[in-house]
Amino acid sequence: MTPTEVSQPIAPPDRRQQILDAAMTCFGRRGFHPTTMQDVADEAKVSVGLIYRYFPSKDAVIAEIAREHKADLAELLEQARQAPSLFEAIEIFFTCHHDDEHAQVIAPFVLDLFAESARNAHVRALVRDVHHCFVDGIAELIAASGDAERLPRGFSPRQAAELIVDATHGLMIRDVTELSDLSPASACERQLAGLRSLWTLLFPAAHDLCVPTGEQP
Amino acid sequence: MTPTEVSQPIAPPDRRQQILDAAMTCFGRRGFHPTTMQDVADEAKVSVGLIYRYFPSKDAVIAEIAREHKADLAELLEQARQAPSLFEAIEIFFTCHHDDEHAQVIAPFVLDLFAESARNAHVRALVRDVHHCFVDGIAELIAASGDAERLPRGFSPRQAAELIVDATHGLMIRDVTELSDLSPASACERQLAGLRSLWTLLFPAAHDLCVPTGEQP
Amino acid sequence: MTPTEVSQPIAPPDRRQQILDAAMTCFGRRGFHPTTMQDVADEAKVSVGLIYRYFPSKDAVIAEIAREHKADLAELLEQARQAPSLFEAIEIFFTCHHDDEHAQVIAPFVLDLFAESARNAHVRALVRDVHHCFVDGIAELIAASGDAERLPRGFSPRQAAELIVDATHGLMIRDVTELSDLSPASACERQLAGLRSLWTLLFPAAHDLCVPTGEQP
Amino acid sequence: MTPTEVSQPIAPPDRRQQILDAAMTCFGRRGFHPTTMQDVADEAKVSVGLIYRYFPSKDAVIAEIAREHKADLAELLEQARQAPSLFEAIEIFFTCHHDDEHAQVIAPFVLDLFAESARNAHVRALVRDVHHCFVDGIAELIAASGDAERLPRGFSPRQAAELIVDATHGLMIRDVTELSDLSPASACERQLAGLRSLWTLLFPAAHDLCVPTGEQP
DNA sequence: AATGAATGAGGCTTCATTCAT
């Protein structure tokens, strides 16, 4: 009667993750506040009561998802650090939300996080933290890369990083409000276009704008 | 425009506006969903029932406020058009939210609008509309100004406008998540710093970046 | 349209009291914990929501009823003070719960209060307070009456008062557990019998107990 | 009586009793209704499911504990019968709840039983039964002892027994509401003081009250 | 026009009970 203890043929369903995933889906779909625990339970194919075996409250679920989101971004930063070039590293941020099917879920969720951070100190702290990690990470990336000196005069890596992050957020908003009907692929294209614009500005090819300058006797 | 402008020299309290203002305050403070009609009524020093005399539902109030917000921005755009220089015109956008006491109210509200636009088609249409007006308006501003030709090679006024708008949104998010504890004045400073950064990039002073090139006569 | 302000033909329904009465009935019937807000609402012919316009929580309703109970007892004590004789004064306590139709409601409620006081500090404080008032009041009553000197040697008015109160409580328990099927009238009889027993002990008529002794050979 | 008394020299943990003890503790701590099956399971270091192997429902657990309580009291009565004197016999009742660590558990539990008996016919029957046993037992004790004739004139052993039981209950209430912060020892003292009071009344030493009479010429 | 009492559906959360392992 006991299952064969050998090959773990059926992975034990990770209820916790199952619930978190369902919650993420729901939150992305309807937002924190309008999502009911019943919604989450239904999405997770689970009873409401069970959610409370794993999380003490709805807020705790939100908090956990936010934490997960933070971890995802940290990993993203790590990936970026491995990228061969600065451009590619930053490309990762600009396109990250479009790699998978969660595309239309994560952005709305993040926007909700931002909105929530205006009144919930806990969420605010987390968002702020994520933001700092990002800016710092990108600033380091720029500083470490040879491209730093290509920045316009008086432009620090940090300033550049902040601009990049801000633009990313702005683009995310565009994604949500303008492109929600478009395919993830198109959205991704849009992001890349945004990146290239910014890139051109931040790191003007020497030959393109200024190289001639220095070369002149 | 209001009826009976004659016999009532003292303008009757504009209940409608009173309610809208109160709602704006509440929404900014707590967000759409958590704000109750009672909150709004209290803030407006009015009974709950009265709100329903002017608006058919809570959603209608939200919609109306959003519409108002749109009108405000249109006016802002108009102001910008009157500005003596492009920089000053754009400065208006970057600092608009900090001029008055509503500073800490509008930004959270707008973030809520963005978040809401992810699921509410009506809100989405409005946000999108506002966004287009903005981008178009700024692009025109740039095109009309003599500064357009100072844009980096291959950079259209529209691209610049999009970048400006995105960055503005990104900065607004920073405002809400990072600066909520700071004074509006500091927040405004921050915005201006952001603007100057971007400005330096978009419109490099000839002498600053390229004059040295020597290409100039 | 406004109601005639003259004769108050229709007394404005005192919702608050209406709810309290209903709650009292329900609590007496089923106890605090098993009684639902819906029960109370139904009993009061009112919606659940309305209860929350008058009380912030179920506990607040309980607390208020307890407070009311305390006030009732204070009044009872006052009545007792007016009584022509000590016996009649004390009789009031022993029979108070049987005067009206609430007979079968108050005693269970009080028992619930006692039980609750074992874990709820707030309730405990109230019960304790009531108890002190009682003992003090009765002790005073005894001391003030000429009967005090008839107390057995070494028996203080306070001791007598404590015994009376304890016995009253014990009788109340008997009421609830034994006589719940009997008529209030019988229950009252029972109480009086208890009182007479105790009375005989506390205030033995000199001739009744001791004088006769002398008759013994 | 239990099966397989042979092969298991070490008594298997008596799950049933273990659960009952835990339940008693919990009920005393928080009351019937607020106590959850999980509370009981935790206290018993057992799984919730296991409780249902031994008891069909929460109510059954309560009922069983009540039955146990009844048995305990029966035993107490038996002990009392063995006591050398009436006073000592009755002392047993007054102090019984203070002999062991359950002191602060049993009284609240009994109060809960009383409160519950107001609405639960089953509990009521049990409480009534216990009560009768008690009164009968004590009345017998009094009747059997030589002290019976020392009772005040017209006072039957049964009347005395009832008074004793009532006073005991009243004192128990005082214990719970007033002395919950005191040590069991102090509480016991209190009980004994109560007993002595009552005793003095019920069984006035001849010389104490009446002998003086004899002093009269 | 204005009030605010009243409603009741619905949300979050708890908990007795069941059942697969």
Place this chain on the structure above:
DNA sequence: CATGAATGAAGCCTCATTCAT
């Protein structure tokens, strides 16, 4: 025998909305 994951009914409370005054 034992576990504890899982269920779902039900409880407390909130709040958008209505309506008598």
